[in-house]
Amino acid sequence: DVKVTQSSRYLVKRTGEKVFLECVQDMDHENMFWYRQDPGLGLRLIYFSYDVKMKEKGDIPEGYSVSREKKERFSLILESASTNQTSMYLCAGGQGRENGYTFGSGTRLTVV
């Protein structure tokens, strides 16, 4: 089974800080995704990547950027963290519709 690992389970950061959320997958999958999940709003796609150095905006990319220098690692970057970015962040990886995607355990980020 594909394993997707998010580096931190809980993070507390200050407003204005630059924040890096890291995600690593242990299979040779091209596709990786970042979602955020908020009560009442469900899971929303922030960014995804279908290959090294390739990225595509999802539904809510504002305030975020991503980096994919190696196939196994996909980083979400909050350039200047704000309190409205307090959320659960979920990373996923996989091959597409035939096999679906595997999710990590999530990073609960609090911006104070």
Next chain:
Amino acid sequence: DAKTTQPPSMDCAEGRAANLPCNHSTISGNEYVYWYRQIHSQGPQYIIHGLKNNETNEMASLIITEDRKSSTLILPHATLRDTAVYYCIAFANAGGTSYGKLTFGQGTILTVHP
């Protein structure tokens, strides 16, 4: 991607089968039906998926109607640990690519009672 409709909540007695319905009347021919679940504060967990035929694995069975407009996820012997939010998703790769975006709705909150 096709929109899916699920009941907001369902209850089930422990040991009984849980049958979770999903309507996807606008599903296209290249969209798979996927089911995920999410236990509180964890990442979504893959359960099962199918295109046309019924599918079964160690977790569940998926029954897809012949016209593919609806499906049912069956947990044959529900336990307390099956209490979770269950998401039904119609999923296709973006045209000509090997990737697609999983779009989550609100799902069904399944509560399994002792």
